[in-house]
Amino acid sequence: MSEERRLDVLRAIVEDYVRTREPVGSRILTERHKLGVSPATVRNDMAALEEAGLIAQPHTSAGRIPTDKGYRLFVDQLAEVRPLTVPQKRAIETFLSEAVDLDDVVARAGRLIAQLTGQVAVVQYPSLRRSGLRHLELVPTAEGRLLVVVITDTGRVEQRFLDVPVGMDDGTLGELRARFNAAAAGHRLTEIGNAFARVTEAMPDEHRALATAVAEVVTAALAEESEERIVLTGQANLARSSMRFEQGLRPVLEALEEQVVLLGLLTDMTDDAGVAVSIGHENRLAGLSETSVVTSGYGSSDGDTVAILSSIGPTRMDYPGTIAAVRAVARYLSRVLPS
Amino acid sequence: MSEERRLDVLRAIVEDYVRTREPVGSRILTERHKLGVSPATVRNDMAALEEAGLIAQPHTSAGRIPTDKGYRLFVDQLAEVRPLTVPQKRAIETFLSEAVDLDDVVARAGRLIAQLTGQVAVVQYPSLRRSGLRHLELVPTAEGRLLVVVITDTGRVEQRFLDVPVGMDDGTLGELRARFNAAAAGHRLTEIGNAFARVTEAMPDEHRALATAVAEVVTAALAEESEERIVLTGQANLARSSMRFEQGLRPVLEALEEQVVLLGLLTDMTDDAGVAVSIGHENRLAGLSETSVVTSGYGSSDGDTVAILSSIGPTRMDYPGTIAAVRAVARYLSRVLPS
């Protein structure tokens, strides 16, 4: 009973099941893959694989399907990387480079992933924490309200309302804006706390309270992980016939709507080195127990990860294809992203 | 055969069908609603209603269900307004007023609608065209790329990348920014074209090309209806058992993903006077032929409509409740919105 052939059998089962979406039996297996052995032998291997918890049968007298553990082994050891075709790569590149602004870049990346993988794409906006500050803008709106706008060097814009004492005059505001900008220009967002402190100290007494409030709002806003935005694309793919979930779409859609939790999940599973895969029950979110998540960080050309993008589909997914797509888009995205 | 009772019957059918999601027959009808007549009489009325195309039977020997036309009549003439309870209103108000920025306001409005109606909420960001310009910002990013940021007085921010000749020096950029801002300050976005023209003319020759490019990008960006963003909330509601669509979720999800087309539909159906309803096949989008859309404009306190929000659900929906919810949220939203 060769160990190697047993893994061949597992690979064959995964590939066939992914393709046909039907439990695969020993006969079909020997017919479609040249394993060089008879169905009976395959059955023995299957028994061993089932014993090891890598495959299971939905009911007696049905073929086998891979378990989460089986998929895990497949992804880690058995899957062969299948790089995209050259036309595909070129399509990605041009499609991304046609974007007119950051929103558009993110939207296009999502559409690419959704289309290439036929699944749901999740794209996180470039994270504030890791970007630099480009400009700070203070805009009075209604009486007693101030709009604080932060522009980062990845082109992202963040806004906050702030209640201020009535009677603010435009001159003070202009001065405040000028000083803050001078202090913060070019610094990482995480470092501007000190710079701002110096500014507030230098302000005349009557305006110091306001200055402090602004500084606080800015740093607080930037510290708030929860404000990091994500975009979902291709949810319609969930309704395709190829995606029948045992429990129905409900839990999946609900999980996708909990954007904060979802983002947490993605952040946790992403390591800096390339693409990460989380399979079925490995996902903390109960609603995603029938799905697998493939994520990758992306960032500026220097390799820093500033955000995450991922593809979510049924555990029975085309792992090599999905991984290739996610990696490719992440790579080109990093290249296109402003500095 | 009194005309009035016939409408009572229609109303009863709609209400019962909405509640039970099952075709309703003559017997049940007389039991649950005190119509004061016998099932046989009701049957006669039903025959007439069916003749008029207001109700239909899925198959012989089943009860009747309203047609799109039947719902239309119900909405236009039969539905009684059912205002929200005071606690509900208060909840809306406080929940909206807790928002920290424009993104948050829009997100919260969506969540409110989704929760109150149990359906999908669509909220459009305040439209650029109808707002005023607050600030224009020019930010150099990568070599040869310029980020143009527009801030409106509704707190919305729009961004565009622009390719510029290399070798732009910061001084020129600063001057350009200052002049444009001076020219545009306080104007409606639709009027800044002229103001910008004067600025470009006044620029020294060597920078005029750049100035023109910027002006063009800004006006072009603002003219682009397609860039108007919408936010979807509560898609998980689509998977609830109460939402069985004949054709499945697929077409609905697909329609919701065509955000540009969807927004066009919403814009067309919204008139300035309050809540509008579009039922089933009345929707231009084929994917929404099994759904009804309830929309309302919202805007600043002075009554101008600057954007749209709506709720989308099955044609068999609780029209009075949905209408009340949409109207209430639109109203409070207008009140909370900056200036």
Next chain:
DNA sequence: CTCCAGCACTCTCGCCATCCGAGTGCCAAT
């Protein structure tokens, strides 16, 4: 020791026939 052919056994799924009940339409009576 590995592999394999054969065989008995077990389930699921699809099919068909049947039955039941809800609901209708029509008619004659009030």
Next chain:
DNA sequence: ATTGGCACTCGGATGGCGAGAGTGCTGGAG
């Protein structure tokens, strides 16, 4: 105009049956 009665229709549920797919096991061959 309304109503009670009645024959009729049809969809959906139920249950039995057979076919097919797949398994596990056993005993024999290389």
